[in-house]
Structures are given as C-alpha cells and as structure tokens.
Amino acid sequence: MKVHEFQAKEILKGYGVPVPKGRVAGTPEEARRIAEEIGAKRVVVKAQIHAGGRGKGGGVWVVDDPAAVEKAAREILGMTLVTPQTGPGGKVVQRVLVEEGMAISEELYLGVVIDRSKASPVIMASREGGVEIERVAAEAPEKIVREWVNPAIGLRPFQCNKIGYGLKLDPVQVGKMRGVVTGLYQAFVEKDCLLAEINPLVITKGGEFLALDAKMNFDDNGLFRHKEIAALRDLSEEDPLEIEASKYNLNYIKLDGNVGCMVNGAGLAMATMDLIKVAGAEPANFLDVGGGATVEMVKNGFRIILSDPSVKAMLINIFGGILRCDTLAKGVVEAVKEVNVNVPVVVRLEGTNVEEGRRILSTSGLRFTVADGMKQAGEKVVEVLRTGSR
Amino acid sequence: MTGPPFEGSADLALGAELRILTRGGLMSILIDEKTRVVVQGITGNEGLFHTRQMVEYGTKVVAGVTPGKGGQKIDDIPVFNTVAEAVRASGATASAIFVPPAFAADAILEAADSDLSIIVCLTEGIPTMDMVKVRHYLKEKDSKLIGPNNPGLISPGKCKIGVMAGYIHRQGPVGVISRSGTLTYEVVDQLSKRGIGQSTCIGIGGDQIIGLDFVDLLKLFEEDFETEAVILIGEIGGTAEEEAARYIQDHVKKRVVAFIAGLTAPPGRRMGHAGAIIAGGKGTATEKMEALNRAGVRVVKNPALVGEEMARVLSR
Numbered sequence: 001m002k003v004h005e006f007q008a009k010e011i012l013k014g015y016g017v018p019v020p021k022g023r024v025a026g027t028p029e030e031a032r033r034i035a036e037e038i039g040a041k042r043v044v045v046k047a048q049i050h051a052g053g054r055g056k057g058g059g060v061w062v063v064d065d066p067a068a069v070e071k072a073a074r075e076i077l078g079m080t081l082v083t084p085q086t087g088p089g090g091k092v093v094q095r096v097l098v099e100e101g102m103a104i105s106e107e108l109y110l111g112v113v114i115d116r117s118k119a120s121p122v123i124m125a126s127r128e129g130g131v132e133i134e135r136v137a138a139e140a141p142e143k144i145v146r147e148w149v150n151p152a153i154g155l156r157p158f159q160c161n162k163i164g165y166g167l168k169l170d171p172v173q174v175g176k177m178r179g180v181v182t183g184l185y186q187a188f189v190e191k192d193c194l195l196a197e198i199n200p201l202v203i204t205k206g207g208e209f210l211a212l213d214a215k216m217n218f219d220d221n222g223l224f225r226h227k228e229i230a231a232l233r234d235l236s237e238e239d240p241l242e243i244e245a246s247k248y249n250l251n252y253i254k255l256d257g258n259v260g261c262m263v264n265g266a267g268l269a270m271a272t273m274d275l276i277k278v279a280g281a282e283p284a285n286f287l288d289v290g291g292g293a294t295v296e297m298v299k300n301g302f303r304i305i306l307s308d309p310s311v312k313a314m315l316i317n318i319f320g321g322i323l324r325c326d327t328l329a330k331g332v333v334e335a336v337k338e339v340n341v342n343v344p345v346v347v348r349l350e351g352t353n354v355e356e357g358r359r360i361l362s363t364s365g366l367r368f369t370v371a372d373g374m375k376q377a378g379e380k381v382v383e384v385l386r387t388g389s390r
Numbered sequence: 391m392t393g394p395p396f397e398g399s400a401d402l403a404l405g406a407e408l409r410i411l412t413r414g415g416l417m418s419i420l421i422d423e424k425t426r427v428v429v430q431g432i433t434g435n436e437g438l439f440h441t442r443q444m445v446e447y448g449t450k451v452v453a454g455v456t457p458g459k460g461g462q463k464i465d466d467i468p469v470f471n472t473v474a475e476a477v478r479a480s481g482a483t484a485s486a487i488f489v490p491p492a493f494a495a496d497a498i499l500e501a502a503d504s505d506l507s508i509i510v511c512l513t514e515g516i517p518t519m520d521m522v523k524v525r526h527y528l529k530e531k532d533s534k535l536i537g538p539n540n541p542g543l544i545s546p547g548k549c550k551i552g553v554m555a556g557y558i559h560r561q562g563p564v565g566v567i568s569r570s571g572t573l574t575y576e577v578v579d580q581l582s583k584r585g586i587g588q589s590t591c592i593g594i595g596g597d598q599i600i601g602l603d604f605v606d607l608l609k610l611f612e613e614d615f616e617t618e619a620v621i622l623i624g625e626i627g628g629t630a631e632e633e634a635a636r637y638i639q640d641h642v643k644k645r646v647v648a649f650i651a652g653l654t655a656p657p658g659r660r661m662g663h664a665g666a667i668i669a670g671g672k673g674t675a676t677e678k679m680e681a682l683n684r685a686g687v688r689v690v691k692n693p694a695l696v697g698e699e700m701a702r703v704l705s706r
Binding site for chain 2: 085114116117119120121132133134150151152189192194219220221222224225251253255263264265266267268269270271272273274275276277278282283286288291319321322350351352373374375377378
C-alpha cells in the first residue's frame with residue numbers, strides 16, 4: 001500500500017527524522033494560512049498524488065510570499081497531473097503540501113528495501129540524490145553504498161559509520177546522518193514497510209540534514225497489525241473497478257487490451273494473459289478469483305470484467321482444484337441472469353467436477369465456445385474476436 | 391493412483407537397479423513413502439480438509455498440533471499441544487503448516503526448533519518482515535523450508551504434503567519447480583496427459599521471502615537418479631530465475647525447460663502473488679527469459695506448449 005508524501009513525512013517525524021516545517025492543505029485559502037504560519041521567506045507548494053516525478057508535470061511550485069502560495073495552490077488543486085509515473089491519464093490533485101523552502105547545499109539519497117536473495121533489509125545511500133536510484137544503480141553503481149541489516153540484532157552504530165564514511169562525509173555530518181538512518185530503518189521495520197525512501201535527503205546551507213521528500217510503501221500482509229497505516233489508504237488513487245473488485249476479495253487489475261479474462265490462481269492468471277498475447281490479442285485485465293471462490297465472487301468477477309467497455313471478448317480459464325468447476329459454473333449462471341452478455345465468451349474448464357461444471361454452463365442460456373485445453377483457448381478467443389461470433 | 395514409470399525413459403534399466411538398491415520405488419527428492427508428517431493447525435477447516443486429502447493419497451500423517459487441543463484425535467491421528475510433544479510421540483520427520491498468517495511464522499520456528507527436516511508452509515499472507523526473521527533463524531538449522539504461499543510438494547505415488555489434486559500427477563522422470571499453484575497443475579496436467587510422469591513437484595511459493603529456491607532444488611534434482619529433466623516455472627519479480635540461470639550454466643547437466651509468467655504484466659503492479667512485481671524496471675519476464683536462454687534452457691513463451699516441449703526434449 002502506498003501513502004502520500006505528507007503522510008510518510010509525518011510517520012518519519014515520529015521516528016526523529018528531521019522534515020521541513022509544513023502542513024497539508026485542501027484549499028488555496030488554507031494553503032495561504034499555512035504559509036503565513038510557517039513565516040518563511042520561501043515556500044514550496046507540492047501536489048500530493050501517489051506517483052513520483054511531480055515536478056516535471058508542474059505539480060511543484062516554489063514561491064516567495066503567502067499571496068503567491070494561494071495562487072500556486074489554486075493552480076495545482078484540481079489539476080490533472082501527468083507525470084512519467086501516472087500514465088497518460090494522470091491524477092487529479094486534491095491536496096497540496098505547503099512547506100518551508102530550504103537553501104540546499106547538497107542532495108543525497110537514502111532508502112531501505114528488502115533484498116530478496118539475502119532475505120534482509122538493505123540500506124542504500126548515495127550522494128547522487130534527487131534522481132531515481134535505479135538510474136544511479138545502472139549508470140554509476142559504485143556511487144551507491146549498501147549495508148545489510150541482520151534483523152535479529154538490528155541496525156548497529158558501526159553500520160551507520162560505514163554508510164556515512166562510505167559516502168565520504170565528514171565526522172560531524174556522519175553524526176547527523178546517523179539519526180536519519182536509524183530513524184528511517186526503525187520506521188521501516190516497525191511499520192512493516194517494503195520501501196522507505198528519502199530522496200532527496202538534503203544537507204542545508206546551514207549544515208543540517210532534512211528529508212525534503214519521502215516515500216513509503218507498506219506490506220499489505222502486515223497491515224492487520226497497523227490499523228493507523230491501513231486508515232491512510234486513499235481510494236481516489238485507485239481504479240474504480242479495482243476498488244469494486246477488492247470489495248469481493250477479488251484480485252483484479254485493469255489493463256489496456258480487449259480480452260477480459262477470469263482465472264483461478266495468480267500464476268495461471270498471468271499465464272492466461274500471456275497466452276492471449278501470444279495468440280495475437282491483448283488482455284484487458286488480470287483477475288484471480290482465487291482458490292476459495294464462492295458463487296458470489298465469480299458472479300461479481302464476471303460483472304466487473306464486462307463493465308469495462310473495452311472488453312470485446314472474454315476467456316474463462318479454470319483449472320479446478322480447491323475451486324470446483326461446478327462452483328464456477330453456478331457463478332457464471334448467476335451473473336448471466338443479471339448482466340447482459342454482449343461479447344463472445346470462450347470457456348476452458350479442467351479439473352475437479354469438470355463434467356458437472358460443463359453441464360451447468362450448457363443449461364445457463366449463455367452462448368459460449370468450449371475450448372479443450374489452453375492451446376485451443378488461445379486460438380478460439382482470437383477467432384471469436386475476429387468474427388465477433390458468439 | 392501410481393502410474394507406471396515413463397515408458398520412454400532411457401535410464402529405465404538403471405532405474406530398476408536403483409529400485410533394488412533403495413528397496414522401494416524409484417527415487418524422488420525431499421519426500422517419499424517413508425516421510426512421516428505432523429500437521430500444524432490440524433483442527434482448522436483447511437488443516438482438517440487437507441489432512442484427509444493427504445491421508446487418502448497415501449501420505450503418512452502421524453500427528454497433529456493445535457495448542458490447547460492436545461489429547462484429542464482427528465480421525466485416528468493424535469493431536470498434541472506442541473510440535474515437540476508430537477515429534478517425541480510420533481517420530482514425525484516433516485511438517486505441514488495450515489496456520490493463519492499472523493501465527494504462521496511462529497509455527498515455522500516451532501517446527502525448526504524440533505529439527506524437522508522438511509517444513510512445508512502453505513499459508514498465504516505472512517508479513518514479509520516475519521519471514522525475514524524466520525530465514526535468519528533457519529540459517530542455524532538443517533531444516534528445509536518449502537514455501538510459504540505455495541501448493542506444497544508431491545512425489546507422485548509416494549507422498550503429498552500440500553493442497554494439489556493428487557490425481558493429475560503420475561510417477562516419472564520430470565522434476566517440476568514452480569513459484570505458482572494452479573499454473574503448476576496446468577503444466578503437470580499437460581505432462582501427465584502425454585504420459586510423462588513426475589519425480590517430485592515443488593511449489594516454492596509466491597512471496598518475496600521463501601525457503602528453498604530454484605537453485606537449492608535444481609541441485610537436488612541434478613543428484614536424483616529418477617529425474618531426467620526439470621521444468622522451471624518462474625514469474626516476474628526478484629532475481630530467482632536469473633540466479634537459477636547462472637547455476638544451470640555452471641552445474642546442471644540435466645535438461646531444463648522453463649516458462650516465465652508475466653510477459654504482459656504492467657510494471658509496478660503486484661500480480662496476485664506478493665513477490666510478483668516489476669519494481670524499478672527490474673524483474674521483467676523478458677530479462678528472465680533471456681538469462682535462461684543464455685544458460686541453454688529451453689524457454690517456452692506459450693504456456694500451452696510446456697508439456698509438448700518437454701516431450702520433445704525427452705525424445706532426444
């Protein structure tokens with residue numbers, strides 16, 4: 001789960017990481033009041049959306065007086081901000097962060113992620129801040145210092161020294177940075193993060209360390225023990241169909257193609273998308289109805305797939321194991337009663353109770369094409385897409 | 391239920407010889423007819439259902455554990471309060487864990503504390519940080535962890551610890567290693583329908599932090615006399631497939647066929663499995679396919695053709 005910059009900064013502040021003075025605003029007037037409160041000469045107004053690269057899309061303004069803050073906030077609030085990370089549709093900005101502007105002498109990078117192959121959190125730091133760390137890793141990997149932490153004993157002071165002196169900071173700076181590294185790591189572990197990043201971590205002209213931007217992604221599997229984090233979920237950042245699907249415990253991701261697919265199991269669902277592509281069409285979605293799917297879930301999955309107007313054909317690919325084919329078929333029958341199915345449907349059923357499943361489907365009134373095996377499923381879906389036949 | 395060994399096996403004579411040497415069927419890896427299983431969480435819905443399925447398949451389930459329910463019996467299986475008691479009383483060598491996510495990491499630690507040699511954790515949704523701690527604890531132990539968030543493993547005709555349907559499998563010369571569940575059933579079905587059996591099929595799990603990985607299992611299959619060839623089913627996210635490719639290049643003589651799911655997956659999205667995500671442009675299916683190709687692995691792009699490709703490889 002992602003959160004906004006202002007929320008990440010709020011969390012990090014609780015762990016002793018210094019952040020600029022400021023607050024979030026929902027209206028231009030509120031933005032102006034915050035600027036007056038801060039009382040700084042220079043103020044930064046930043047659009048709060050989950051995607052990065054906001055500056056490039058005109059979502060970050062640096063201004064010199066409270067009146068200008070109000071004007072900037074008026075420009076940003078309500079705009080559809082398009083950045084390299086939002087996709088061409090962009091995101092509508094609903095809040096801005098109003099912060100004290102800083103005189104910066106240097107921009108660093110500091111982040112924590114899980115190193116999957118070492119099964120450890122790894123801290124990464126670099127003096128090349130303000131750019132994507134992936135780019136630094138690709139172009140100048142020697143400029144990144146990495147330190148792996150043993151979760152049983154936690155981050156040790158010597159490791160902070162290795163990071164600080166590894167970046168060739170002076171002893172005073174190393175001392176100041178230690179607090180930032182410790183706070184960030186602590187937040188990462190205690191809040192079950194998958195990513196915690198300060199980019200840039202700036203050194204001000206006055207020699208202080210400050211988190212100028214912050215990003216935190218949380219482990220969905222850890223949210224049950226962090227109700228306060230789960231409450232930060234921003235539904236306006238998510239696709240409406242995906243929100244609808246999540247209400248029924250369906251794992252649905254909208255894509256750009258025109259073949260809707262309903263599959264059990266994440267791996268098979270991805271493979272089915274690939275199958276559609278190899279056969280010469282494009283998948284419209286990822287949908288895993290899961291092993292424990294009920295008739296209700298299948299029905300809603302079917303409905304959600306068809307409510308995407310770009311879907312021109314549908315492929316149901318089920319390898320029944322825990323999910324029985326007759327359960328799936330009953331769900332489809334229920335869905336057909338409520339939803340007008342106006343695209344051709346190809347059905348491939350295999351596994352537990354497959355005969356019963358096929359029988360139920362054939363009495364459903366739904367006109368569909370039966371595929372025997374995945375190979376045929378791919379061929380038939382392309383065929384019905386071309387001819388439009390049902 | 392047990393199919394005959396693969397007819398076209400070139401090593402059939404050698405296999406027959408080994409059957410005498412091992413005094414049982416052909417070999418397999420990790421689990422066989424001698425494996426004695428304790429089920430942690432045996433009194434829960436999932437645990438109970440799959441315990442019965444495993445017993446029906448022929449797995450020796452010798453004990454169950456649910457704290458507070460010691461002294462009860464599930465069918466004829468005695469239930470204990472702790473794994474330590476269960477192991478002392480039953481001589482269990484392996485564990486199957488059907489415990490909810492919040493308590494699953496503790497269940498793995500408990501199984502390792504009792505030095506069970508195989509620990510299979512089926513639970514989906516364990517916090518990543520819990521698994522980080524588990525992996526560090528396991529460094530000091532000889533226990534092998536399979537999973538979590540996986541269908542388990544099966545040596546057809548001998549033993550199944552997991553939730554896969556037994557009947558789609560048959561005994562034979564192909565080892566299967568996969569990050570997925572139903573996709574593995576699909577591939578196994580493609581093999582079995584062509585008369586190609588499996589030595590052992592292992593779901594290694596869809597999470598970011600898992601126990602045994604491709605490399606660990608490739609090593610075991612390379613040493614296993616029954617296994618002639620291996621199918622590797624990977625997916626987007628992480629670098630496990632790239633590490634497997636490097637290992638295959640240097641250490642694996644047996645033939646390997648691979649499929650990588652997620653060629654059409656968008657970057658930055660978690661595709662159902664916690665570990666299936668292209669992050670910072672890394673972990674794409676294309677990168678993984680290229681790495682495996684360079685290592686001499688037959689990479690199949692169409693998931694419908696994996697069985698066909700394996701038949702071709704075995705006939706050569």
